[in-house]
Amino acid sequence: MKVYSEHKYTVVTGASQGLGKAFALSLAKRQHNLILISLPNQNLKELAQHITTQYNVNVACFETDFSSDENIIALTTHLNTNYTIDILINNAGTGGTKKLEDASLNYLNTIIQVNVKATTVFTHQLLPNLKQQPRSYILNVSSIAAFSPVGYKTVYPASKAFVHSFSLGLSEELKQSNVSVSVINPGAMKTNPEITARIEKQGFIGKLTLLEPQKVAEYSIKKMFRGTTFILINPMSWMLSSLLPNWIKVPMMTKIVKREAS
Numbered sequence: 001m002k003v004y005s006e007h008k009y010t011v012v013t014g015a016s017q018g019l020g021k022a023f024a025l026s027l028a029k030r031q032h033n034l035i036l037i038s039l040p041n042q043n044l045k046e047l048a049q050h051i052t053t054q055y056n057v058n059v060a061c062f063e064t065d066f067s068s069d070e071n072i073i074a075l076t077t078h079l080n081t082n083y084t085i086d087i088l089i090n091n092a093g094t095g096g097t098k099k100l101e102d103a104s105l106n107y108l109n110t111i112i113q114v115n116v117k118a119t120t121v122f123t124h125q126l127l128p129n130l131k132q133q134p135r136s137y138i139l140n141v142s143s144i145a146a147f148s149p150v151g152y153k154t155v156y157p158a159s160k161a162f163v164h165s166f167s168l169g170l171s172e173e174l175k176q177s178n179v180s181v182s183v184i185n186p187g188a189m190k191t192n193p194e195i196t197a198r199i200e201k202q203g204f205i206g207k208l209t210l211l212e213p214q215k216v217a218e219y220s221i222k223k224m225f226r227g228t229t230f231i232l233i234n235p236m237s238w239m240l241s242s243l244l245p246n247w248i249k250v251p252m253m254t255k256i257v258k259r260e261a262s
Contacts, residue, residue, distance in 0.1 A: 007058055008133065009083045011035045013066070013122065014092030016042035019141065019189060022217035023089050028055040030221075035083060036061040037075070037092070066092055066118040067110050076125035086133040088126050090119045090163075091141045095156035097260035108155055115159035120166065127179070136179045139224045140167045144187040144234065147241035151254035160185075171229045182224045186233045189213050 010027050014020040016038035024034055028051045038044045040063040048059040060083070064071045079085065094114045096107065119140060130136035143160040150157050167183035174181055189211045216233055223231040241249065 007033050007084065008086045009033045009035045009058070009060070010087035010089065011037065011079065011085055011122075011126065012089045012091060013037045013118070015061075016044045016047060019186070019213045019216060020089075020091040021047065022213040023091060023221070024051060026214070026217045026221050027087070028057050028059075031055070031057055032087065033058040034060070035079065035085070038063060039065060066114045069113075069117065069121065072118055072121050073125065076122060079126065080129050083129075084133065085126055085129045086136045087139070088123065088130060088137070089139045089141070090122055092118060093141060093143075093160075095153065095159075097152050097257060099152060100154050103155075111155050111159055115156070116162050119163055123170070130179050131177060134178060137224050138167075138170070138179060138181045139220060140181070140183045142167065142183050142185045144185050144241050146185055148244075148249050148253055149246070150250070150257050152257045152260070168229065180224070180227045180229075182220075182227075182229055182231055184216070184220050184231045184233055186211055186216050189216065 010032045012020055012023050012027070012034060015024050015034075015036035020036075020038070024036055024047070028034060034048075034051065034057065036044055036048055036059060038061075042063075044061045044063055048061040051057065052059045062075055062078075064075050066072060092114055094111055096103075096111070098107065100108075123138060123140075130138065140163050142163040143157070145153065145157040146160040146164040148157065164183055164185060167181055171181035171183075211234060219233065220231050244252075
């Protein structure tokens with residue numbers, strides 16, 4: 001693998017809005033050069049230009065669809081050939097609220113592909129690049145949903161449970177290396193109008209656990225640089241999701257989420 005860039009870069013997936021955008025801005029303030037990745041037509045170039053002007057850092061941006069393995073491999077090959085990478089933030093993710101029988105195969109496949117496969121393949125492909133640096137970091141974005149099965153979301157919590165498990169296992173595997181692996185499990189955030197509308201339908205509990213993307217990003221980055229593996233974002237949500245028995249929390253959470261489906 002040949003890497004030609006003299007500067008080190010941070011890769012942020014799902015960078016155009018919400019938590020991904022917050023990560024990009026927080027790291028730019030710290031003078032990290034950025035590689036921003038998102039779906040096409042999400043104003044990524046405008047964000048890159050704003051960050052370059054505001055913070056005087058190098059910003060490269062790439063628009064691609066993670067629902068294709070070929071797209072991921074092509075992009076990571078290009079990154080490994082042209083950039084020195086010392087931080088990878090796997091933030092891209094997708095979900096929704098539907099009865100399983102009403103969901104299309106494309107809907108289900110997209111959740112699995114983006115949340116599970118893209119996180120795994122990005123990490124696998126960029127790990128040799130990360131290991132070339134004196135100190136590198138991987139930060140994976142899971143969800144509080146990883147700790148509780150939920151009806152009407154069935155596949156999404158399962159995909160985020162994978163991200164959590166994958167991160168903890170990889171952290172242990174790389175414990176003696178130069179690469180630190182962290183995972184965060186945030187609750188709901190007002191990242192775009194669709195998600196905001198879904199949260200508001202959940203009522204009091206949904207609003208109680210709401211988080212500000214910028215605060216989550218700042219806190220997560222500080223903990224990442226300290227080498228914290230499991231970065232606890234919202235202790236109240238974690239306690240409810242982790243400590244309540246399934247016979248209580250699964251019906252309770254399903255009842256709340258059912259409001260979104262209706």
